Structures are given as structure tokens and as C-alpha cells.
Amino acid sequence: MRCQVCNENEATIHLTEIVEGMRHEMHLCEVCASEQGVIIKSQVPINELLNNLLAAQPADEQVFGSSDKKLSCPYCGFTLEKFRKEAVLGCPYDYEVFQAALQPLIKKAHNGKTLHCGKVPSKAPEDSKKQIETLNLKKRLQAAVQNEDYELAAELRDKINQL
Amino acid sequence: MKLTDISNDINEWFDGSGPLSDIVISSRIRLARNLEGHKFLSQCSVDEKSQILQKLKDALLSLELGDKVFYISVDKADVIDRHFLVERHLISRHHAFGKGPRGAVIAHHEFFTAMINEEDHLRIQVLKGGMQLSACAQQINHIDDVLEQKVEYAFSPHYGYLTACPTNLGTGIRVSVMLHLPALKMTGQIEKFFNAVRTMNLAARGLFGEGSEAAGDFYQISNQTTLGVSEKAIVQQFENDIIPEIVEYENAARNRLLAKDVDVLDDKISRAMALLKNAHLISSQEALFLLSHLRLGINMHNNMGASTPAIKKLCMLTDLNRDTGKRELLSITTINRLFMLTLPAHLQINYGKELDSTHRDALRAKIIRSALKKSD
Numbered sequence: 001m002r003c004q005v006c007n008e009n010e011a012t013i014h015l016t017e018i019v020e021g022m023r024h025e026m027h028l029c030e031v032c033a034s035e036q037g038v039i040i041k042s043q044v045p046i047n048e049l050l051n052n053l054l055a056a057q058p059a060d061e062q063v064f065g066s067s068d069k070k071l072s073c074p075y076c077g078f079t080l081e082k083f084r085k086e087a088v089l090g091c092p093y094d095y096e097v098f099q100a101a102l103q104p105l106i107k108k109a110h111n112g113k114t115l116h117c118g119k120v121p122s123k124a125p126e127d128s129k130k131q132i133e134t135l136n137l138k139k140r141l142q143a144a145v146q147n148e149d150y151e152l153a154a155e156l157r158d159k160i161n162q163l
Numbered sequence: 164m165k166l167t168d169i170s171n172d173i174n175e176w177f178d179g180s181g182p183l184s185d186i187v188i189s190s191r192i193r194l195a196r197n198l199e200g201h202k203f204l205s206q207c208s209v210d211e212k213s214q215i216l217q218k219l220k221d222a223l224l225s226l227e228l229g230d231k232v233f234y235i236s237v238d239k240a241d242v243i244d245r246h247f248l249v250e251r252h253l254i255s256r257h258h259a260f261g262k263g264p265r266g267a268v269i270a271h272h273e274f275f276t277a278m279i280n281e282e283d284h285l286r287i288q289v290l291k292g293g294m295q296l297s298a299c300a301q302q303i304n305h306i307d308d309v310l311e312q313k314v315e316y317a318f319s320p321h322y323g324y325l326t327a328c329p330t331n332l333g334t335g336i337r338v339s340v341m342l343h344l345p346a347l348k349m350t351g352q353i354e355k356f357f358n359a360v361r362t363m364n365l366a367a368r369g370l371f372g373e374g375s376e377a378a379g380d381f382y383q384i385s386n387q388t389t390l391g392v393s394e395k396a397i398v399q400q401f402e403n404d405i406i407p408e409i410v411e412y413e414n415a416a417r418n419r420l421l422a423k424d425v426d427v428l429d430d431k432i433s434r435a436m437a438l439l440k441n442a443h444l445i446s447s448q449e450a451l452f453l454l455s456h457l458r459l460g461i462n463m464h465n466n467m468g469a470s471t472p473a474i475k476k477l478c479m480l481t482d483l484n485r486d487t488g489k490r491e492l493l494s495i496t497t498i499n500r501l502f503m504l505t506l507p508a509h510l511q512i513n514y515g516k517e518l519d520s521t522h523r524d525a526l527r528a529k530i531i532r533s534a535l536k537k538s539d
Contacts, residue, residue, distance in 0.1 A: 082205075091201075091206060118393040139396075
């Protein structure tokens with residue numbers, strides 16, 4: 001579809017306006033849309049993404065109950081209110097202290113995921129290393145089954161059993 | 164080591180070599196890490212920040228990277244030097260103009276940088292020219308392993324590496340690939356690229372990362388998800404799926420220009436040549452956009468055998484080879500050098516003093532004019 005204004009470029013912006021009950025449709029290219037004052041965001045910077053997520057969160061009261069609204073981290077004194085303003089946390093323990101409030105946000109930011117699977121420091125305790133390794137292997141096993149690579153799947157299953 | 168030792172040439176990763184380098188400018192991987200037993204920076208006192216800085220600086224300076232490293236106190240550096248480090252992609256804008264004690268450890272050949280006290284206590288990055296993500300991943304993983312023996316990272320079995328911002332949680336990895344996509348722009352398809360990037364849950368940014376606009380048809384794309392997916396899976400997705408597909412789109416757009424829209428292509432290249440060869444004042448934004456079109460023309464000549472009227476004229480331009488002292492046909496390395504050495508902080512460091520924008524524009528135009536002389 002060509003742009004309604006310049007009739008040259010492909011229309012990539014499609015607007016529907018309802019004025020006094022009448023529906024108007026506009027099909028514009030990027031250039032004409034910005035000339036018409038339609039702001040186009042081609043990219044969402046990570047900070048903006050986070051701010052949007054924060055704004056979409058339920059109020060503190062709904063998460064904690066109003067008595068916990070002023071909950072602060074015993075290690076660094078950080079509060080959720082401060083997090084809403086600054087979009088960064090105060091210390092590593094905040095992930096535990098504010099877990100209930102952070103979990104939905106983490107889920108949204110990471111495509112529904114809330115559990116680490118990836119590198120583990122060699123100094124990490126043996127049981128957490130095993131836990132993550134098992135998770136990694138299970139993911140690979142799932143992919144191998146999907147790809148019908150049963151030889152690899154059997155190999156991975158044996159490794160999981162060994163752990 | 165002084166910044167003037169590196170300021171009169173491009174970084175190795177920008178010399179135009181490396182796989183798929185006609186479209187893929189560079190591959191970069193960075194890891195975000197924090198030290199166990201310390202608060203994140205937003206809650207740290209100046210003293211605690213200084214302690215973290217010292218601890219990480221010592222650990223980083225004792226690394227054996229196969230290259231010399233140098234340290235810069237970013238908070239004490241001149242403003243122009245900070246801009247210079249951002250222009251060379253060695254530190255982020257956030258780090259350059261942040262607050263409190265902070266520093267950077269940089270390898271002489273600029274493939275490795277560590278930023279101390281940026282948003283996290285430590286951010287390490289490896290940068291290589293062209294499509295080399297696997298090599299970057301291997302190298303940064305090794306550096307991370309060695310560092311981990313010297314310092315203790317904040318890590319949770321549930322959430323992985325703990326970062327100040329939850330958007331970096333888990334692996335703390337940011338894989339970024341810088342692409343040159345002039346033909347997609349010329350053929351009006353760049354919005355499709357943005358849509359595809361968004362659908363894949365990736366971020367697209369301009370030449371200098373977060374918050375920067377696309378300049379000269381350069382775009383950086385990077386992963387946004389860092390939790391629940393392994394480092395290897397993220398790198399493989401970029402290497403096997405995302406980048407080959409974008410490269411194919413750009414190549415298809417280049418072929419389309421040659422087959423159907425030669426006038427569009429030649430008009431851009433000819434106008435770029437005319438302006439760059441004759442202008443006496445040129446802003447860095449304008450230079451980036453115009454040089455981008457020359458870069459496209461040379462790449463289409465070298466890789467696709469294109470010889471449209473404008474590309475033929477472009478191929479008659481020469482530049483002085485720094486090593487042999489002879490004039491040679493214009494190369495991608497020359498164009499890349501013009502891109503980088505005419506950036507504002509580069510101009511001022513190489514000129515030896517601060518210049519206002521008019522004088523910078525005049526100096527930039529002069530450097531470009533003298534580089535683009537017609538061969539005899």
C-alpha cells in the first residue's frame with residue numbers, strides 16, 4: 001500500500017481516528033507521518049522499557065499490603081519507592097527482600113523467564129552448580145527431542161541422571 | 164600510554180576486515196558483574212566506590228591478555244578525552260559523564276575494555292571486526308573465568324549474576340552487532356528491519372549505543388533478554404539466525420538498487436562525492452551520512468562487481484597510503500578512517516587543542532577533501 005500523502009513510499013504507519021463518531025483511516029510512510037506530527041518510535045531503549053514496566057506494575061499496596069509499603073532492605077536501606085524513581089536496585093539482597101514486587105517485572109523483562117540458566121561461577125556452591133547444570137541440560141534435551149536428534153537426547157538424559 | 168598514541172588511526176576492529184565486514188562492522192559482547200559484599204552503586208558512599216574501584220583495578224591490571232593494558236581515571240579525565248573514549252566505543256556515554264570514582268582498563272589494541280563503576284561495579288567487553296561473535300564469546304568467557312579467581316561476584320542460583328538493574332539479570336550478557344544498512348534505508352525498507360528486530364525482542368540503537376540516534380546508516384542490534392537463556396544460546400541465535408537474515412535483506416536491497424533503481428543509488432553516491440570533495444564546512448552528522456554512501460559504493464564495487472556511472476567515478480578517487488607513501492584507490496579502510504578521525508573529539512585531540520564547532524566543521528571538511536583526490 002502506498003502512502004496517502006506522497007503516493008511514493010510504502011505506507012508503514014496505519015492510523016485510525018474516530019471524530020464525532022466518524023471513522024477515518026490514514027496510511028502513511030515514515031517521512032510523511034513524522035511531517036504530520038505523528039511520532040514514531042523505532043526503538044525502545046532499555047531504560048524506557050523498564051520504566052514502562054514499572055509504570056505497569058500494580059501499586060505497592062496491592063503487592064505488599066499498605067503496612068509493608070515502607071518496607072526497606074535491612075542491608076542497604078533501599079525502598080521500592082526509590083526503585084520506581086531510579087530503576088536500579090540498592091544491593092544484591094534487594095532481589096530477596098523485594099522478590100514479590102520484582103518477580104512480575106523480571107518475568108516481563110525477560111520474556112517470561114525467572115530462573116537463571118547459563119554460566120555459574122566456579123566458586124559457587126556445588127549444589128547450585130548442579131541445579132543450573134541440570135536446568136541447562138534439560139533445555140538442551142527438550143531441543144534435541146524437538147529436532148528428533150534422539151542420539152543426542154539419550155546422551156543428555158544419561159548426563160542428567162548422573163547429576 | 165597516551166590517548167594521542169591511538170587517536171590518529173582507527174581501532175583494529177574498524178579496519179574493514181573480518182567476516183561479512185561489508186555489512187557487519189563489529190561484534191561486541193559485554194558482561195555485567197558486581198562484587199559480593201558490596202552495595203550496588205546507587206547506595207554506595209564515595210569511599211565504598213573507591214574501594215570497589217581499587218579492588219577491580221588491581222584484578223584487571225594483573226590480567227594476562229596478550230596485550231598491554233592501560234588505566235584511565237574517567238572521573239578525572241578531560242571532557243574531550245571522555246568524548247574520545249566514547250567515540251572509539253571504549254566506554255559508554257553513561258560512564259563518561261557519570262558520577263563518583265570510576266575508571267576504565269583498556270587493552271592497547273582496543274579489543275578489550277573494562278568499565279569500573281559504570282551502572283554495575285564491573286562491565287567487561289570484547290570487540291572484534293566483522294561477524295566474530297563466537298570468538299568474542301570465547302575470549303570474554305576466559306577473561307571472566309580468570310577474574311572470577313581474583314574477586315568474588317554477587318551470584319544467586321535462582322537469578323544468576325545479580326545486577327543493579329533487573330534488565331541485565333542472569334547472564335549479564337549483552338551481545339551487540341553493529342551493522343551498515345544503507346541499501347535498506349535507500350529502498351525504504353528500514354522500518355521492516357525495525358519491525359523484525361522488535362518482533363525478535365531485540366533492541367536497535369544508533370552508532371553510539373543507548374540513547375543515540377542512527378547516524379550514517381549504522382545500527383546496533385542487541386539482545387534484551389538476559390535471564391533464563393544461556394550465553395551460548397544467545398550468541399548462537401545471533402550467529403545462525405538473526406545476523407544472516409539481516410545480511411541477506413541488505414544484500415537483496417543492494418541487488419534491487421542495481422537491478423531497478425540505479426539512479427537512486429548513483430544520485431546518492433554522486434551527491435555524496437560532490438559535497439565531500441567540495442564542502443568547506445561539514446558537520447559530523449552530515450559527514451557520517453555522506454561517507455556512508457561512499458562506503459556502500461566501494462563495497463558494491465568490491466563484492467558485487469557493480470560499475471554504475473557513479474561507482475566508476477568513485478573508483479577513480481585515491482588516497483595516500485600511509486605505509487607506502489603512494490596514492491592508492493580509495494579503500495574501505497580509508498573511508499572507515501575518515502568516519503572515525505573526523506568525529507569531534509578525535510579532531511580536537513589530533514589538532515592539539517579545543518575547537519569550536521565552526522572550526523571543527525572546517526577542519527573536518529579539509530581532511531575529507533584532501534583524502535578524496537582524483538587519481539591522475
